[in-house]
Amino acid sequence: MRNPFVMECGNYKTKYNHDMALFTIPRVKMRMILLIALFALVPLFTSNYVVGLATLCLIASIGAIGLNILTGFTGQISIGVGAFLGVGGYTSAILTTSLGLSFWLAVPAAGLVTAFVGGIFGIPSLRLKGLYLAIATLAAQVIILFVISRWDGLTGGTSGMVLQRPSIGGYTLMSASSYYYLCLVILLFTTIFSLNLFRTRTGRAFMAVRDQDVAAQIMGINLFNYKVIAFAISSFFVGIAGALMGHYTMIVSPELYSIDVSIQYLAMILVGGLGSILGAILGAFFITLMPVGLSYFTEVLSVFLPNAGHQLAAIQEIAFGAVIILFLIFEPGGLAHIWSNIRNYFKLWPFTY
Amino acid sequence: MLRVHNLETVYSKIIVSLKGVSLEVPEGKIVALMGSNGAGKSTTLKSISGLLKGEGGQIVNGSISFNNESLNGLTPDQVVSKGIFQCIEGRRVFKHLTVEENLLAGAYTRKDRNQLKPDLERVYHYFPKLKALKGRAAGFLSGGEQQMLAIGRGIMAKPKVLLLDEPSLGIAPLLVKEIFHNIKEINKEEGTSILVVEQNANVALSIADYGYIMENGRIVLQGKVAQLLDNDEVKDLYLGGGSNGRNNYRNTKTYRQKKRPV
Amino acid sequence: MPALEVENVSLQFGGVKALVDVTYHIEKGEIFSLIGPNGAGKTSMLNCISGLYSPSQGSIKFMGKDIINMKPHKRTNLGISRAFQNIALFSQMSVLDNLKLGRHTKMKSGLLSGGFYWGAAQKEEVAHRKAVEEVIDFLELKDIRHTPVGRLPYGLQKRVEVGRALALQPELILLDEPMAGMNSSEKQDMARFILDMNALQDMTVVLIEHDMGVVMDLSDHIAVLDFGKLIGFGTPEEIKENEAVISAYLGEEEDEEVS
Amino acid sequence: GGEEGASSTQDAEGEADVAEAGDTVKIGALYDITGGTGDVGSPYADGEEAYVEWLNENGGIDGVTVELIGEDYAYDISEGQRIYQTLRDRHEVAAVLGWGTADTEALRQQVANDQLPYFSAAYSENLKDMDESPYNFLTAATYSDQGRAVVQWIKENHEGDGDPTLALLYNDTAFGRSPVEDIKEYAAEHGVEVVDEQVIDVAATEAQSQMLNMQSKDPDYAIIQQTWGATSTILREAQTLGIDTQFIGLNWATGEGVIDIAGDAAEGMIGVVTHAFPYEDLEGLGEIEEYLETQGKTLEDIDQKFVQGWVTASIMAEGIRNAPDLTGDGIKEGIEQISDLDLNGLAAPVSFSADDHAGTKDIRLAQVKDGQFEIIEDYFSHEDYE
Amino acid sequence: MTFFMQMLVSGIVVGSIYALVALGFVLIYKASDALNLANGEFVLIGAYVCLTLITIFQIPFLLALAITLAVNAVIGLGVEKTVLRPLQNAPVISVIMATIGLASLLGGIVHLIWGHQTRTYPQIFPATPIRAGDLVITPVYLWSFVIVMTLLLLFTLFFKYSKMGLAMRAVADDQMAAQSMGISVKKVFAVTWAIASIVAAVGGVLLGNINGVNATMAIIGLTVLPVVILGGLDSIPGAIVGGFTIGIFQSMAGGYLDPMVGGGLKEVVPFILVVFILMLRPHGLFGKGGIERV
């Protein structure tokens, strides 16, 4: 086998569909397969702790891809992700716990219901732009959560609902690694779907709406339809993420879906890279793992400042803010851009410059 | 005198745009800078006015000086306060400000604030259309009206050197004449030196004292206006006429892109 | 049959009359120019045709069909495309994607088929890529097909705009100052493109341009607007002689020398 | 992978070693220090940590050292989830000291699965449910029981004719709404009429419309289920509007902080006291004072919430002392053996059993007089009247 | 009727605090097209600084207030220089995200310095409510009403007639073009952030006098978002009218609707109202729309 980590420099494509393939070079394809295999092996050589964190990252990645479709690719800033995660979580909870539907049907249904709700809240996007729309999504968040916490009969009100882990033929996916695999597969699907989406007609139309909506209209793009579709498809993935999270923590309650969650997701796609699928995934990992990293860091610090335990919490907060700011200042392209720089560097290596 | 010496610039740290440009704008003169799309004309102006940085570009070599004072590394506002004002490409009027507020913004650095009123009148005199529109948000103006406004801001600034980037862009022929006529007036009346980037070589050369032609980030030709007007290549590529008069647009058979002097 | 019939169109913004009772017809397959002083209402006229503005009165028919109440994207479906005066490209996307967007209405694939990239969607992408490559060839954009358009110089961006409008293979193409900011030789190239598309694809062209050389050389008919009113209509020869047009727009001498 | 199991860690079969001197048992903790409830959360966290430090310094639990691993989750539930995973998988703790209602309820299925006994400062009646939360323990009277006791007290002490009338003031969270239905039901059964309910946000800086609404119903009493900030807002608005309703705060609405913020508007307010004030004359405060001295501090430096944290940790320690082994299950068993644990006056004695995880129903009542809560009713529960 | 009047008055006075905080948002938006989501933290810092000066350093209130405004201005300047200036050419969403980061960072610092306990101001404004017939108003609220009206007047004049005001609007419109006019974007940003922080500090001091100071006070930053949007992001009068409108609606909803739905509408009503208004006026009551010409 040729070394898959060596990059190609010149390669010529003779057919359009080669030029248009997802992974243009066989080695890249190889590398992707290796990467996936690596992820698949994680539970085999790490602890439950790592697998548990990785699961959170995978779920966040699905949601972040969803948000990036709307905000990064279609240019509609949304501060309402939190509530849409909630809609997904609650739908699945209601379907499985109250109606006894199987997890395997409930999760896609959660995606669809969230897509529907997202689509409805996307309707104002026809008239609203930029920050006005952003605040309208914030309004969506507040209103949805209000409804959830008041619709006692359906949602159990403020005390929430309990859910179960899924099972296949009597075997419950209770262990850390089984749920991890489930999330991995769904993330894989999400990734491939969105990569495809943005190299075909609908995805291009989304980006056109983002870059220049007047011109997009003249290209024959029905702004209203596409914006609503963007809200819907984005919410679909967010809803799936919400449902997966619900079954993972085995509970849904209104307080789980605060505006902090929305902000975290925004941070993910910004730190990862707006308008990049890879970026959404990298950002989700980064933002999910950052507090973990920081707490290791503070543990080290506490050796020197033994009595400062409580201060360290504040330091974490400061660090979180600082990291976001530093990213924006020094790497506005996000992690995805760093990644592509590294890749470019190796592509030409050792002939850089 | 404004002097650019051996200027080299890059965008995004890698895209080389100017490859050693030198030019001079003597005091009180009008200098025309011409060249095809992407030649680096705007980049040259932006380097002088300090706006290059905001576009992700930087000067990697060469010097810019005004009356023997170096302008390298100055911020745009410092350059303006030295008396060099650029009317940037693409109009860039302040869309939400009214026409009159746009003009006042042009006079931002001026100290003689009591002179603003008469100068406003002067702009309205040059461009009567603007007077009628003075209370309107500039974003609603037509393309040409915006262009007048952009030049009007330059007049309001009362600079020592005025850098104009394609002032005739999108302007109706009659008005082009008028604008260039006005530019000449300003030059004569106020003694303002002018560096004008222009695609419409005919008009540009009609008022200029000296001309430069740029291609691919380099000055490929320069000279007194009379010399340039005499040059066959210039006639053919920039003045729209071969040695035997004007080309008919209907008759060009081949694409001419590749025929530029490089 | 005329390709476009504009009847008694008027348009107002608050107190501003951008168009006043304008009527003219454009024949199928001709090159038609709209000229007039700045702010005369030329761009507004195109906006009425492409549906971005809705006239306060009048009707606009395309191929005999009344389109006045149609949404802009619907008009594109009928085969009207447009290049803008102020560049309105999708700046973060490559030239290729911009051109593909030009073909949006010609393509079918939707959310699901696109996302799964199933047979039909895949075939479609490839087929349309071919069509787009033809435009790329035609406008000589080969070297930059993968470059994000935001990074291109002004003139090339203008050309990509025209290309995007062209990619639709429209019946009617509206070009708003496609040659602004070009020097003489570049204008000649653009003139060639326009003539070629008109001749090879039998496209009706509506052109707004301030360079009288270009307008007079290329146009079959010319309409002249001033303060929103149609002050002249006819062949280039007729327009050149039209007193009203001369005093409002052309000026006395033909050449552009300034004294 | 993971860490080497100290003797405290569970092993796969559920068989565990018996505790020996020299062992360490790891206890996890979720604090709110910087979050929305940080004002009460941080002294509570201090109290828990202080107790553990004091315990270890005095020989631990029969020689077993307790390692308390606490993190601030800032009242952010998804952060709480992540910290819980860290405590469980990385630190492999044997029990957890938690904090808020929403997060405690959010984790209850997981702790059941992971078999980790869980104490928290949330006294929600939901957690009594042994089917849904078999590993949760309540170390003080539930909010509902607090409310029931208050209803009984009202019933007993109401002067005036007719049935006493009552309003409920709470916020729109799992915590705020937790006792509402139970109190209404209990009041209805016992001849106290609930005439009004008002929702007041935790972070509210004004509550005029709510207080005006309440005023129009003119209740004799109003039960407040809030934290200090909103409680103060309520008291101040009432003072401004000249409302003469007797306010009675449940345990989180009660404490020194209310007086600090509300000033003389707090005068006369009655509060449910689950844990002792440091200025009381109680035997149990001796140990705390002893500990504080080693830190160069006095009882003046702490507040009631510190005591609450201290007591909670001490109950956990008692459970560990009783535990047959140091696994989560072992400790659960140990806690379930606690019977009438005397907390030296710091709180009502607690008892647990395998089918009842509610440690007590007893509360005291105190009233603000001259800027200080003074006990007006010693430990009692609603059952005492029945 | 008294009930109604009292609700109305209550809405107006609460609305004046909203308006004050909303002003901070509008100022920043006018100069940089971005939302400053750290505005709440500026309010918080102002409240703490003044409190510390009064209680720990025993400085009389008015002097302490003056120092607080200065301190906040300096913080605003510092933040502008270190965080916002490098982001001068970044897209709006990045700037917004940066202010979110800033919020977290400043919040952490506040925790480090002042801890988590609620602290209270000594009595500065008279505690006895003013009574007019059956109506009652607390003096602090009355003051905030007076202050907000004064600021409205000042800022309107400033933006309309001063050179700096014009420069700010120009910068918000097109930074590059503004630079080419010789306007120093740096200076404009610096001045804007300084003024916005000062306004926030005033809000903080007033709020602190109402209910003590605690880290959760920063939430006011989020609470007033509907206010800003309702009035229109770029409109000073909009912020004021938005503040009063939301205040009154909240109060009325609290008074008349809450009893019907079981309470809790106060927090939701502003958002519902905002959605309705936006559907009718996509740029709020007084906001200017984007101008798009092709």
Ligand SMILES: Nc1ncnc2c1ncn2[C@@H]1O[C@H](COP(=O)(O)OP(=O)(O)OP(=O)(O)O)[C@@H](O)[C@H]1O
């Ligand atoms: N912001 C930018 N980033 C990257 N490259 C740029 C940028 N601006 C200009 N360039 C490149 O620099 C070169 C010179 O551009 P410049 O705008 O100076 O040309 P010009 O002569 O003014 O052309 P035109 O007549 O089209 O305005 C071009 O190749 C262009 O692609």
Ligand SMILES: Nc1ncnc2c1ncn2[C@@H]1O[C@H](COP(=O)(O)OP(=O)(O)OP(=O)(O)O)[C@@H](O)[C@H]1O
């Ligand atoms: N959306 C709008 N709102 C207000 N006024 C407008 C609007 N669009 C156009 N106008 C006004 O209508 C008039 C005609 O504008 P238009 O853009 O059609 O001119 P034009 O003929 O294209 O001029 P140019 O050659 O300068 O591009 C102008 O006075 C312009 O200010």
Ligand SMILES: [Mg+2]
């Ligand atoms: Mg240029």
Ligand SMILES: [Mg+2]
């Ligand atoms: Mg036009």
